[in-house]
Amino acid sequence: MSDAISPLASPFPALPAIAGATPHIVRAGYKDWGRCDLTYIELAEGTAVAGVFTRNVCCSSEVELGRQNIAQGQARALVVNAGNSNAFTGYRGREAVEQIMDQVAAHIGCAREQVFVSSTGVIGVPLPKDKARAGIEAALLAAPCTWEDAARTIGTTDTFTKGATASAMIGDTRVSFSAIIKGSGMIAPDMATMLGYVFTDAAVSPAFLQECLSAANRETFSCITVDSDTSTSDTVLAFATGKAGNSPLTSFDSPGADAFAAALHDICRQLAHLVVRDGEGAQKFIAVSVSGAVSDESARKVGLAIANSPLVKTAIAGEDANWGRVVMAVGKAGEPADRDRLSIGFGGTWAARDGQPLADYDEAPVAAHLKGRDISIEVDLGLGEGRATVWTCDLTHGYISINADYRS
Amino acid sequence: MSDAISPLASPFPALPAIAGATPHIVRAGYKDWGRCDLTYIELAEGTAVAGVFTRNVCCSSEVELGRQNIAQGQARALVVNAGNSNAFTGYRGREAVEQIMDQVAAHIGCAREQVFVSSTGVIGVPLPKDKARAGIEAALLAAPCTWEDAARTIGTTDTFTKGATASAMIGDTRVSFSAIIKGSGMIAPDMATMLGYVFTDAAVSPAFLQECLSAANRETFSCITVDSDTSTSDTVLAFATGKAGNSPLTSFDSPGADAFAAALHDICRQLAHLVVRDGEGAQKFIAVSVSGAVSDESARKVGLAIANSPLVKTAIAGEDANWGRVVMAVGKAGEPADRDRLSIGFGGTWAARDGQPLADYDEAPVAAHLKGRDISIEVDLGLGEGRATVWTCDLTHGYISINADYRS
Structure with a gap:
């Protein structure tokens, strides 16, 4: 976090807990700083996942593996490393990501492809495997934290902590959304990275979740710019744990699908605006x-x-x-x-x-x-x-x- | 001209006179400034012309008419107005350009299409026709000036005056090039405009001159950027008076054509570099x-x-x-x-x-x-x-x- 807070900052809102999504934070020490920098979010069995990623062809291994793993549609965990983007680090960077995926998958007892990893920070330095291993070990034992703690921990040079919420009625069931995002501050000689995560307790098929996220992305994240420079690591993931107990959504023909898509669109727009409000040097x-x-x-x-x-x-x-x-x-x-x-x-x-x-x-x-x-x-x-x-x-x-x- | 000269500035070189191309400057008073702002360059009968223009679709009438008039291949005069770009001024702007073309053509006794006009400065203010008329009248009577005077007069917020020269042997005949350019300073609330003019005494067909200029443009003017913002008025024109007496060049099969094209390329590269060296705020x-x-x-x-x-x-x-x-x-x-x-x-x-x-x-x-x-x-x-x-x-x-x- 920077000293000078953006004049366009907005306060962190009250985010509801999302049944089936539990955040934890620890200090892996990726940089020489006295703050938590590893976020671990455990997801209930059956959580659907969808994602959109940077189109930068020099993308990180995190983006490359995430894009592959979205295809199977299920997620059990998300790990976010702050202070090192692990981009442009060749096979060593990829090994570090795979190590994290294997370590978490072994603990949960899930497939490796159900563990999603993001990293943000300096380019060209392989993520240190020993720090990642010890950090994950500690995170698996850590007590749950708040969404605000998690939002602060994924940040790097952001000048304020960013979150958003929304809800929708599906039949008689109210489903909730909590979301966090980081991005657009840049004080160290790093590249800006936008990482956003949306959590909902709605029951949604992965394909329909992806359809809604891609549509929302086109009119929200794809419609913001701070300085025209596209990061190697931009990632937005949406996780739906299904714990709200609504009748599952599988297409726009499902009752309540329009309300769900509108709420997802709304929360994506909120997140996108927060990134612009923390644009480097922004006054307007x-x-x-x-x-x-x-x-x-x-x-x-x-x-x-x-x-x-x-x-x-x-x-x-x-x-x-x-x-x-x-x-x-x-x-x-x-x-x-x-x-x-x-x-x-x-x-x-x-x-x-x-x-x-x-x-x-x-x-x-x-x-x-x-x-x-x-x-x-x-x-x-x-x-x-x-x-x-x-x-x-x-x-x-x-x-x-x-x-x-x-x-x- | 700005007070603070770019640290990357280079001194104005000694430019040779080009037989058949005679510059004149006057003060039309397009802005409330105590300097000359209208440049009139008379060209000998038979002068070939070629040009490249901005691709900005909101281009000025000057660009629009210039692009049309290049087709007939001959030029008898160039008029450059500084302090007003006359862009985005609708029919009133176009009438001002046509008035200048008619006034000059009547004086010389040439076709209107052989008079080329450029304007640079603030956008959205129609060029005042009365000032243009009086300025042209005075310019037609003014004594010839130096290339450096002309280069200074076409400038707006440039921090230094820019010119370049080159020469080539065509058979036993040495042909000379003198060129001036303005652009990339921006202190008033105007858009940068790059205007460049190359004059040579070589005898060249319009088609071959255009071929050489387009080729040079691809590797020089089209390969520079200060801030990614493309002007509505960018124009580079090449004029060949034919007074050197060389055997006329009509294609790359003509003896000396390679040397001519290389010299034109060289002078375009020099001009392009000068613009970057005067980029707004440039230190490197x-x-x-x-x-x-x-x-x-x-x-x-x-x-x-x-x-x-x-x-x-x-x-x-x-x-x-x-x-x-x-x-x-x-x-x-x-x-x-x-x-x-x-x-x-x-x-x-x-x-x-x-x-x-x-x-x-x-x-x-x-x-x-x-x-x-x-x-x-x-x-x-x-x-x-x-x-x-x-x-x-x-x-x-x-x-x-x-x-x-x-x-x-």
Whole structure:
């Protein structure tokens, strides 16, 4: 945890216990720090699992093995190592992950493929096997902890601890969700890693859980950016223990499936926003809403081009209604756009319409909006029905200080 | 011009006069500044022209008309307005450009299509037609100026004046090149615009001039980035007056064509480097060399992913040999790469080979290299014969100050 807490931080919410999912934390000592850095979450027999992973082709062994193991659909444990990402460490890194999987599987008496491992921290240093072994041994004996403890322990350079909750009615049964996430602080010379975990007591088939998670991911985690740099280790896993006793969900035809999918989507959006709110150096939370695109996917790409533009992000940091930079970012996105149909606004006030500055544009409400913490940029491409919202933060001196003002 | 000159600046070279190309400058007063801001360059009858333009779909009318008019292959004049990009100004912007073309064409007695216009500066404000008309009137009467005067006049927030020269032997005839460029400083709330102009006295057909310029562009202007933001107005034009009296070049089969193409390539590379050396906030000039890719184009894309990564650029600013961030950038590029064949070095010293940190990696020479002004990053993908070099600068507090620390 950093000393300076993000001005966009929100307090850790009250997360319900999830029957069948029990967190534990210990200090493996992956770094020379006086804090817990190994999280072990035991999952009840029959827990369904789904996951989405980084598309970075230089991904870690954790991501590689996790992606393989999702296929069999069941999980009995999750291990998260903080302080070392174990990425780009060749066969030694892979051996360390396999050792953890074997050790936990032997203890629980489950298949190795049902143990999921994530690691976050410095790249290029193999995870020390002796520390991992001793850490796991201690974790298997440790007393349960709170979700907040677990959320704090998976963090690295995060400036605040991040969790979210949701619930849904399936028939007469209320199912609960608790979720934790880390990511986007970066003070050590490490790469940002986003790791998120959603736990629910709902009974859901692995295939339907994956369908809901993938759909939620497309409109939440895949619609945020802090600095356009994709980590080697990004992972979001959803675990459903089935302990709520609802009639199991297997598709959108199951009663209550829509409510479940909506709750999962809601919690993913909450988690994604928390990561942006802890973006490196962030002073403002920015929502970019694009409408009138030829498709939703095209709208998302245009939104990301705007959200990744250093010139747009520095303009917002400077509280400057520089809509010309938004025009530029739309035009470079590589997606269908027509300059003469393009409209741009801030906080609900149009600055330019149909390819020209508005004759009666009143900058006063826009200037007032830009002084706030929560900023919205509206773009209408005027071409079709495609729409998307993308979230990011501003680009400030804080980002440079975090990432350049040191010598490793 | 900014007060603080880039530490990477180089002095303006001695540029030869080019027979048939005569520059003039005047003060049109597009901004409230006490400097010349309109450049008029008259070109001899028979001057061949070629051009490359921004791919930003929200391009200015100047770009749109220039792209159309290149087709007929001949140029008689170039007008460059500084202080107003005239982009995103609808029909009013277009009328201003057409007025300039008509006014100059009437004076020279040439076709309107032979007059090329560029504008650079703030977006969204139509170029004032009265100022343009009076400025052109004065320019048509002004005495010729030097290339350095012209280079200074096309600049906006550049911190130094940029020019380059080259020459080539075509048979027994020496042909000369003089070129000027502006771009990449950004202190006002404007978008960076790169405008470059190459003048040669060689006799060349328009088609072959275009072929050589397009080829040079692919390995020079298309291989630089300061902040990944593509302008609405980028333009590079090459003019060949034919006054050197060489036997005209019409293809690579013409004697001397190789020497001509090499000289044009050389001058384009010089100009491109000058823009990076004036990158906003730049403290270091970075060359990213990628080899072992499946194709040259794939190597270029990987190089640009590295050169556009804020985490790589801040690491270089911090003189930090953070090769893990280079791994990340390679992995996110979307191009073929194999983590376990990837090698990364700085200044000729390998830090990681074949997917793992080097056991005997000595950071001392790398640390010494990173303290310098000229930095090289080497990446070998280990897959094929494709290679490319991309140039950029570091990302510093200066960039944030230039682009965020004001309120327009």
